[in-house]
Amino acid sequence: MKTIGYATHSKDSLLEPFNFERRNLRSNDVAIEILYSGICHSDLHQARNDWGFSEYPMVPGHEIIGKVIEIGNDVKKYKVGDTVAVGVMVDSCMECDQCKNNDEQLCRDTFTQTYNTPDRIDKTMTYGGYSKHIVTREEFVLDIPKALDISRAAPILCAGITTYTPLREHKVGPGSRVGVMGLGGLGHMAVKLAVAMGATVTALTTSKNKTQMGLDIGAHKVLVASDTEKMKEAANSLDLIINTVPVKHDISNYIPLLDIRGEMVIVGQFGSLENFTTMPMVFGNNKLSLSVIGGIKMTQELLNFCAEHNIHPECEIIKMDQINDAFNRLAKAEVSGRLVIDMSSLKME
């Protein structure tokens, strides 16, 4: 199938229109016309090769909402016209203990990313959601509940699931005291989800001008990280911190916020921490852990949870040709919530 997307051809290039072919449908494939595509900071990291494994041309995008336009012969779950979604994964081995346990994100043979990974069958590179169409095996396609506004749902597919998974794993609920570092895509979803779960939530921001937004989305308190006085007063006040910061940073300012046995889960930047020391953590039996996205079953549970609790990401809708400006804003931490591309702004040539 002929389609069009926006691709980058090297780590230093701008994204530009890119004509390419989507594969012919395999028997278990669903073809989707993409309607909305969220812009994750991981798209920026991979476009700029921050993680060292980028291949070009690259069509980023892994927060995808669309409509089914064609199905393979054996597809059971979906029919033409259904509103569906695709997130960060499009395949995994489906046979290892992790996949069988619905943790495809931890597949022992590594999951296939929606873009920038070779397809498991034909070895061509996968291309993501900054495009008009995508073809994906049905097991990795998700169902969008009717109650969700599709123009504001795309970020659930990555920002949502990446923060929902550790919140669920830590059994967050009434009585939990949760902190969230960073009020960008992931962070603002963490706030909304933890609030909906009944937790008391403190948003931790480096941008004073995001304070009102933090309160508006339900945080019980917003602390500006540079306000040493307020940070000191908040010592020992949190059980769990979800850290979404996308760049190398120093966590020593945040660790004292954890109570005894409190834990920080890093879901943000991949790499080393600045000035990392175990010193303040050891005397509190604190834990530091990492977490990557979440499984397909959990993602469907989250979509249903968002529908039930009327949770929508804060989305600023942009046009496809604004993508390079969008990346610059993301790099400067100027985005609160998520930028989402209205894919009707990308026309077939």
Ligand code: NAP
């Ligand atoms: P984003 O929208 O850019 O938000 C990140 C936020 O972090 C910013 O809005 C900013 O919030 C804060 N921040 C930025 N620079 C900072 C600094 N130097 N020090 C402290 N805080 C800073 O990014 P995102 O899409 O939420 O993604 C966040 C990170 O998660 C990225 O690195 C992304 O690759 C990663 N990620 C991981 C997974 C996973 O599976 N683990 C999945 C998706 C994304 P304030 O202005 O409020 O401080």
Ligand code: ZN
């Ligand atoms: Zn993402």
